[in-house]
Each structure stands twice: as C-alpha cells, then as structure tokens.
Amino acid sequence: MPPTPARDTAEVVVVGRGMFGAAAARHLSQSGVDLIAIGADAYDPDHSPATVDEHEVFSSHNDEARLTRLQDRNEAWGQVTARALGDYRALEDASGIDFHHDVGCLIASLPGGDGRNPDPVAHLRERGITHEYFDPGDRTWADRWPRLDFPATHAIAFEPSPAGFIRPKHLIAAQETLTRRSGGTLLADTVTGVRRLGAGAGFEIVTAAGHRIRSSKVVLAAGAFTNFNRLIETPVDLELKTEVVVLGEVIPADADELAGYPTVKYLNDGDELDAIYMTPPVRYPDGRSYVKMGANTCLDTNPADLDTVQRWFRTATDDSYLELLQPALQALWPDVVFTSFRTRPCIVTYTPNRFPLIAEAQPGLIVATAGNGGGAKGSDAWGAMAADLILHG
Numbered sequence: 001m002p003p004t005p006a007r008d009t010a011e012v013v014v015v016g017r018g019m020f021g022a023a024a025a026r027h028l029s030q031s032g033v034d035l036i037a038i039g040a041d042a043y044d045p046d047h048s049p050a051t052v053d054e055h056e057v058f059s060s061h062n063d064e065a066r067l068t069r070l071q072d073r074n075e076a077w078g079q080v081t082a083r084a085l086g087d088y089r090a091l092e093d094a095s096g097i098d099f100h101h102d103v104g105c106l107i108a109s110l111p112g113g114d115g116r117n118p119d120p121v122a123h124l125r126e127r128g129i130t131h132e133y134f135d136p137g138d139r140t141w142a143d144r145w146p147r148l149d150f151p152a153t154h155a156i157a158f159e160p161s162p163a164g165f166i167r168p169k170h171l172i173a174a175q176e177t178l179t180r181r182s183g184g185t186l187l188a189d190t191v192t193g194v195r196r197l198g199a200g201a202g203f204e205i206v207t208a209a210g211h212r213i214r215s216s217k218v219v220l221a222a223g224a225f226t227n228f229n230r231l232i233e234t235p236v237d238l239e240l241k242t243e244v245v246v247l248g249e250v251i252p253a254d255a256d257e258l259a260g261y262p263t264v265k266y267l268n269d270g271d272e273l274d275a276i277y278m279t280p281p282v283r284y285p286d287g288r289s290y291v292k293m294g295a296n297t298c299l300d301t302n303p304a305d306l307d308t309v310q311r312w313f314r315t316a317t318d319d320s321y322l323e324l325l326q327p328a329l330q331a332l333w334p335d336v337v338f339t340s341f342r343t344r345p346c347i348v349t350y351t352p353n354r355f356p357l358i359a360e361a362q363p364g365l366i367v368a369t370a371g372n373g374g375g376a377k378g379s380d381a382w383g384a385m386a387a388d389l390i391l392h393g
C-alpha cells in the first residue's frame with residue numbers, strides 16, 4: 001500500500017522539483033494556486049539511502065554550485081537572467097535561506113571570441129554591464145587573484161557582484177520554503193505517468209508509490225527526463241548531451257583562502273575541451289571542499305533513450321574524462337595542490353533554438369525544461385514564465 005497522500009486533487013500538479021519546477025511552483029502557490037509539486041529524491045552519492053541503481057530519475061543540478069552572472073549568450077538570455085538575479089536577495093530574505101555568493105566572475109577569451117561561442121566581452125559592452133577589462137598580456141588582474149592563471153593570449157574581463165555562484169539545492173530549498181508557506185504541497189515521489197482525461201477533464205498523475213492525483217493543469221519540469229516515463233503524449237524536441245565535471249579537493253587552508261575567488265568562464269579554444277567553467281572551493285556534503293570545473297569535451301555523447309540516460313547517470317568516475325579535465329584544472333591553479341580528483345556525470349538538455357522550452361505542449365500541459373547548459377542562474381525567471389502560462393494562458 002502506498003503511503004496515504006495528503007490529498008488526491010489539485011488545481012495544478014508540477015512534475016519535477018528541480019530548478020525550473022521549484023521556481024514555477026513557488027510563483028504559482030504565491031499567486032494563490034492550489035498545487036502539488038511532485039519530485040523524486042535526488043541521488044546523493046554521500047548520503048542517499050538507496051543505491052544509484054535504485055534511482056530511476058536524476059537531476060541536472062546535483063552538485064553544490066552553479067555560475068551566475070549578467071553576461072550571457074545573447075540579449076534574450078541576458079534579460080531573463082537579469083530578472084532572476086535581481087530577485088535573489090528578496091528570495092533569500094523571504095525564505096531565510098542564503099544561496100547566492102557574489103564573488104564575481106572572471107571571463108577569459110581570445111579577443112573577438114573563439115569563433116565557437118558568442119564573444120563574452122562584446123555582450124558585456126553591448127549591454128553596458130559593469131566590468132573591468134584586461135588586454136592579453138596585462139596581468140594586473142593577478143594582483144588580486146595570484147593563484148589563478150590564464151594564457152597570455154587571452155583577454156580577461158572581470159564582472160563583479162552580483163556575478164558569482166548560486167548553491168542550486170539551497171535555491172530550491174528557498175523556493176520550496178515559500179511554496180509550503182503559501183499552502184503548496186510537496187511530495188517526494190517519482191511520476192510514472194501523466195494521462196489526459198479527455199477534453200476539459202484535466203489530468204491524472206500516477207506515481208511510483210501508487211498515488212493517483214487529479215489536476216486541471218500540469219507543469220512538466222522533469223529536466224532531462226521530460227520525454228520519458230509516459231509524462232507526455234508527444235515527445236518535445238530535446239537533445240540530451242552528457243556532461244562531466246571534475247571535483248578537485250583542496251586542503252582546508254586553501255579552501256579558506258580561495259573561497260572568495262571569482263568563478264571562471266574560460267573560452268579556452270581547445271580541441272578536446274571547450275567552454276570551461278569553474279567555481280572556487282565550495283564545501284560539499286561530505287565535509288570536504290572542492291573546486292568544480294566542467295566543459296564540453298570530445299568524449300561527450302547524445303543519449304536518446306531512458307535506459308542509456310539512466311546508465312549514464314549511474315556511471316562511476318571514468319578515467320578518460322579525468323585525463324582531459326585534471327590537467328586543465330591544474331593549469332588554472334598552477335601552485336594549488338589538489339588532494340584528490342573525482343568526476344561526476346550530468347546531462348545538459350538542449351532545444352533546437354538553444355533557448356529554454358517554456359510552452360504549452362498540449363492543452364493544459366506546460367513544459368518547462370531545457371536549460372541549454374545555463375538554466376540555473378535564471379531558473380526563477382524561467383519558472384515564473386511557466387507559471388504565467390498557467391495563470392494567463
């Protein structure tokens with residue numbers, strides 16, 4: 001027998017309690033919508049009671065830091081991200097949960113960009129975003145951050161606060177605190193089906209624990225798993241890409257010294273690694289501090305079915321990724337001694353137009369997914385857009 005649900009009807013059910021879903025649920029419940037948000041417990045390699053093989057779905061926010069800044073890939077992205085960033089403080093104050101660390105962001109790129117990614121300095125200038133600029137070879141930036149290094153070929157821009165990083169799980173906790181406070185119900189469960197009951201009759205949402213919940217409308221915010229588990233009748237156009245991050249452990253003294261260092265976006269112009277991103281040391285649930293670095297790599301693949309995606313998330317550290325990522329991480333911190341390295345698998349979800357998908361996929365069902373590798377920082381605003389579609393059609 002499944003545990004008795006608190007209730008089995010709601011005006012809106014939000015499927016997925018990740019970055020987009022938690023934001024959508026908060027905006028909806030604060031607008032007075034009666035809702036249930038259903039999301040699977042995240043797999044935590046250090047603390048989950050279930051083994052990774054017992055987990056059916058996974059999230060794309062499952063580490064401790066996500067870069068945030070006003071510089072973005074284009075004007076449309078920049079506007080949405082700026083809207084979210086402008087609301088971080090109010091969210092922290094209202095929830096009592098801090099998630100934003102405004103350490104700034106160092107952006108390193110060849111002058112004019114690398115020809116693959118939008119030129120970040122052009123975006124900073126066009127949008128009038130406050131920044132300091134250092135020509136290639138001008139290392140005066142290193143007076144402030146002497147333990148970082150970039151090739152002399154690259155120009156450096158520093159975007160100050162509010163750029164920095166957010167703690168994704170803390171942001172979700174902040175959103176959910178406010179959702180609960182507004183009367184929303186949160187359920188830890190995996191949805192195994194969303195069934196349309198006929199014109200105007202709403203939906204039935206079935207869960208792994210055996211709940212059957214009816215709602216008039218649904219927000220589908222299941223991240224990389226949106227097209228799986230019978231959540232949607234006709235799949236939406238998503239491309240999944242594997243992504244691996246390396247966590248380099250630092251000793252406590254370095255963790256303290258480097259904690260205030262900026263995040264890094266580094267268009268490294270390499271064949272094996274592209275578009276490197278990095279956070280300063282952050283404390284992880286195992287009590288240790290790690291620098292996190294990720295990038296597109298020549299080993300990335302595009303899994304297309306549930307089984308392949310699940311196997312990917314269950315993959316243990318792969319030495320071939322470490323061979324690529326570890327030297328790149330060390331090169332950025334030439335004199336930092338890392339005491340261990342490990343990698344973590346993740347998935348980035350893309351759309352054909354490289355813009356998050358926030359749309360009514362079928363009457364009454366709003367899809368909110370596909371951060372295209374950069375959805376965390378603006379997730380509050382992407383979720384607000386989904387809520388808007390529910391409220392105003």
Ligand SMILES: Cc1cc2nc3c(=O)[nH]c(=O)nc-3n(C[C@H](O)[C@H](O)[C@H](O)COP(=O)(O)OP(=O)(O)OC[C@H]3O[C@@H](n4cnc5c(N)ncnc54)[C@H](O)[C@@H]3O)c2cc1C
Nearest residue numbers: 016018019020040059060067191223346371374375376377
């Ligand atoms: C390695 C990596 C680094 C990144 N770095 C950055 C960064 O620095 N800055 C930035 O802005 N963005 C970054 N991103 C992107 C950002 O994390 C994503 O855009 C964001 O997490 C997308 O939010 P989402 O809600 O769509 O998906 P998720 O955050 O994955 O949330 C979806 C949730 O739905 C749940 N779910 C799925 N299926 C079901 C089901 N059937 N039933 C119940 N629950 C279900 C999942 O468990 C998950 O919790 C990064 C992504 C990756 C992979």
